Amino acid sequence: MKIKLFIMGAYQENCYVVFCEKTGKAFIVDPGYFNVQLADYIEENKLDIQFIILTHAHGDHIGGVEEAKQKFDAPVYIHKEEASILRNAEKNASIHIWGRKISIEPDRLLKDGEVIEVGEMNLKIIHTPGHSPGCICIYAGTVLFSGDTLFADSIGRTDFPESSTEAIIKSIKEKIYTLPEDTQVFPGHGPSTTIGYEKKHNYFVRAD
Numbered sequence: 001m002k003i004k005l006f007i008m009g010a011y012q013e014n015c016y017v018v019f020c021e022k023t024g025k026a027f028i029v030d031p032g033y034f035n036v037q038l039a040d041y042i043e044e045n046k047l048d049i050q051f052i053i054l055t056h057a058h059g060d061h062i063g064g065v066e067e068a069k070q071k072f073d074a075p076v077y078i079h080k081e082e083a084s085i086l087r088n089a090e091k092n093a094s095i096h097i098w099g100r101k102i103s104i105e106p107d108r109l110l111k112d113g114e115v116i117e118v119g120e121m122n123l124k125i126i127h128t129p130g131h132s133p134g135c136i137c138i139y140a141g142t143v144l145f146s147g148d149t150l151f152a153d154s155i156g157r158t159d160f161p162e163s164s165t166e167a168i169i170k171s172i173k174e175k176i177y178t179l180p181e182d183t184q185v186f187p188g189h190g191p192s193t194t195i196g197y198e199k200k201h202n203y204f205v206r207a208d
């Protein structure tokens with residue numbers, strides 16, 4: 001598995017292109033913006049984009065979804081409890097972030113525990129409500145794409161109308177901190193970290 005990071009837009013959102021080196025089959029996590037660097041990287045590496053997967057539907061994570069979908073003819077995956085936010089430009093705040101309304105109809109609704117095969121990679125969908133009701137983390141064996149649920153030394157904001165502080169703490173303790181400690185975590189903003197590090201040092205949620 002190879003992971004390429006693109007930092008997108010004013011919110012410094014992390015978009016990841018992930019691919020199976022053997023088959024060239026790939027997926028994009030959270031295209032917060034679409035630019036020529038992203039398109040060139042995918043073309044130069046001859047990647048076969050299977051889908052675009054969204055950790056949640058906030059505007060900073062979805063600004064490039066429509067262009068990426070069109071360019072790579074790729075379906076959009078999101079958790080079922082996040083679909084209404086993806087469809088609603090007020091709820092996803094795209095109008096405030098991009099000055100335009102983004103309303104996207106997802107192609108596939110994900111649920112907790114579901115496993116998706118991409119080439120020789122297996123992705124497990126972990127529903128982690130809190131920052132947003134349909135937040136997911138994507139677990140791919142040795143790595144976790146944590147969206148805005150878990151950051152290095154921090155956790156996602158819970159001051160949005162549909163957020164819940166209680167839920168994000170429960171999600172992290174019960175569903176994320178129970179993963180192997182050496183799992184590398186790639187968040188929606190900021191540097192990567194590990195489960196073991198966060199369990200010991202995260203100021204907001206420590207392991208019990």
Ligand SMILES: [Zn+2]
Binds near residue numbers: 148
């Ligand atoms: Zn967010």
Ligand SMILES: [Zn+2]
Binds near residue numbers: 011058060189
């Ligand atoms: Zn974000």
